[in-house]
Amino acid sequence: MAAVFEKTNLLTDKQFHYCPGCNHGIIHRLIAEVIEEMRMGKKVIGVAPVGCSAFAYEYFNCDMFLAAHGRAPATATGIKRARPDSLVFTYQGDGDLASIGTAEIVHAAHRGEKISTIFVNNAVYGMTGGQMAPTTLLGQITTTSPKGRDASVSGTPLKVCELLAAVPDTYYVERCALNTNANILKAKKAIRKAFEYQMEGKGFCMVEILSACPTNWGMSPVESMKWIEEKMIPYYPLGVYKDKGAEQ
Amino acid sequence: MALTLMKGSEAIAEAAVRAGARYFFGYPITPQTEIPEYMAARLPEVGGCFLQSESELAAINMVYGAAGVGERAITSSSSPGISLKQEGISMCAGARVPFVMLNVMRGGPGLGSIQASQGDYNQGVKGGGNGDYHLITYAPTSIQEAVDIMFFAYDKAERYRVPVLFLADGIIAQMMEPIEMPEMIDYKVDPEKKPWAATGWEPGDDPEKRAQITSLFINTEELSAHTDELQATYSEIKKNEVMYDTYQIDDADIIITAFGTVARVAKSAIDELRAEGIKAGLFRPITVWPFPDEALAAAARKAKAVLDIEVNEGQMLEDVKLAVDDKRMVDFFGHCGSLMPSLEEIKAKVYQMKEKM
Amino acid sequence: MIHVSIDERVCKGCGLCVRACPKNVLALSKTKLNAKGYHPAEVAVPEACIGCASCARTCPDVAIGIVKE
DSSP states (O other), X not given: XXXXXXXXXXXXXXXXXXXXXXXXXXXXXXXXXXXXXXXXXXXXXXXXXXXXXXXXXXXXXXXXXXXXXTOXXXXXXXXXXXXXXXXXXXXEEHHIIIIITHHHHHHHHHTTOSOEEEEEEOSEETTTTSEEOTTXXXXXXXXXXXXXXXXXXXXXXXXXXXXXXXXTTEEEEEEEEOSXXXXXXXXXXXXXXHHHHHHTTOOEEEEEEEOOOHHHHTSOHHHHHHHIIIIIHHHSOXXXXXXXXXXX | OOEEEEEHHHHHHHHHHHXXXXXXXXOOOTTSTHHHHHHHHHGGGGTOEEEEOSSHXXXXXXXXXXXXXXXXXXXXXXXXXXXXXXXXXXXHHHHTOOOEEEEEEBSOSTTOOSSBOOTTHHIIIIISSSSSOOOEEEOOSSHHHHHHHHHHHHHHHHHHTOOEEEEEEHHHHHOEEEEEXXXXXXXXXXXXXXXXXXXXXXXXXXXXXXXXXOOOOOSHHHHHHHHHXXXXXXXXXXXXXXXXXXXXXXXXXXXXXXXXXXXXXXXXXXXXXXHTTOXXXXXXXXXXXXOOHHHHHHHHXXXXXXXXXXXXXXXXXXXXXXXXXXXXXXXXXXXXXXXXXXXXXXXXXXXXXHHHO | OEEEEEOTTTOOOOOHHHHHOTTOOEEEOSSOOOTTSOOOEXXXXXXXXXXXXXXXXXXXXXXXXXXXO
């Protein structure tokens, strides 16, 4: 009996608390599989954010930290500086990274910290019940943009890959999505590339993953995937925004 | 042991390095900036890491990371910078991640001034962050005392898994004094001694040893059990770690309470008062948390009155009053706004109190 | 022979596996409810399965295992 697909032991047995169709679970699995395939289990330290994935420290079967809201890149900096041979990753949502933690993520990139950030962009604050985030699309209704996000009030959605790609010491930045099987495989490859660049000591890497939030978008999981294709990907084009490794 | 004339900031930083600190994260702010400056040059010499962070807030979260993998980490700042760190400090206290932090106090509130002050006593001792927590808090009166305390600060922090705070007014960092600097100790992270730290784990290892550095206990019973554990630790610290100093207190009619450098001015005033026939004495808390309340209560019972002197509007005053418990008159003299009390002002206040006794 | 197993305790009936399957092998149960109150996915047409694991890859709860004899 050959296993075609089985759960990686880099995920604990604890069942995910995430809503039906939430993409966090997929992303957790991709990261855990990459760590297992790179045989970095003993050397990996993950930093979870404040947000729906705050409990990631109970899901990733490795040494984990829960950081203050937005501060995961700083905590990861402290860890990586103390443990340069470890594989250190931050797992952050859009409220955590693109709002309260903007200074930390920009400066981790600015310093070229040799950490990897997995940035889950679901265009809302999930844990607190669907408020507007810096990545909320124009016109998108949330509990704090009840009439739809209005640029004249709260600006135009923030494109984080493009922002961080402009920071000199960012080494690799790619935006992915999980709406198709091919894209899921691409996302896993991107995570793998970010982690490998880290272990080669190249510099700061980030993979942004567009992620469905059915509950707070007020849609079914299947409709949410469609919404990503029709609304998010056009505004947040997928692809590599910087890859110094490929440029050489 | 040779005496070396050193600036407070540099002596304290060197003491931290010799006590095993290898990770400093900090940010420039007067009057403590010589600490990061010293660390920037010194830590690389001992294989350590100095990192100037983007803010004091980021710095404390970097400390959380380095200390969370078992290293001896340290950060320093001055008043407004310490305010920025409060969430991170509360997080470390909740996650029971030990480290050492220095507050070189300047005038407040807000930007206040860059002169020395003692206006952060409440922030440090009563907890500036959220939730029920305490920091083992030392208030050195001299550079030598700060150096000596630094040599056991990490042992205390790690024994109890409670962060240690130095409440040093700006003078401690800015003045120079002859210092006896103890030898460097050899500190290595020992996973056995820090089973809670992230020291490397993989599936198949003992599940209990997987590091989960967190202050989140979403289940209320779990949080309640966790905070009970914290409170039990704080009681243990109160029992074992109180430190204070006295001067001419046994026959004193008036006890002056003061911490940090203000206690030195008070000492001079006591000598002059004694020469003029007034029996004054000094009670100086060294740990301002745990506060030496029993010792102060006992001393006050033998005296007639207590005068608390601080460079603030009367913050330690509340702890003094709690300790004296209305058994004796407690009066206060102090300036906020970074004005150090002068010897003459202290004497005048004592004479004024004499009339009412 | 390819065997797809769906852990009904873990499944939240989100339907992403059903959407992802190129051979319409899977369907949400119309009759069963799991302990969480969801209609779990089930293997409706096992013989049509080609073992591509698209279902397992899109499952947000890692509820799907696939083995091949």
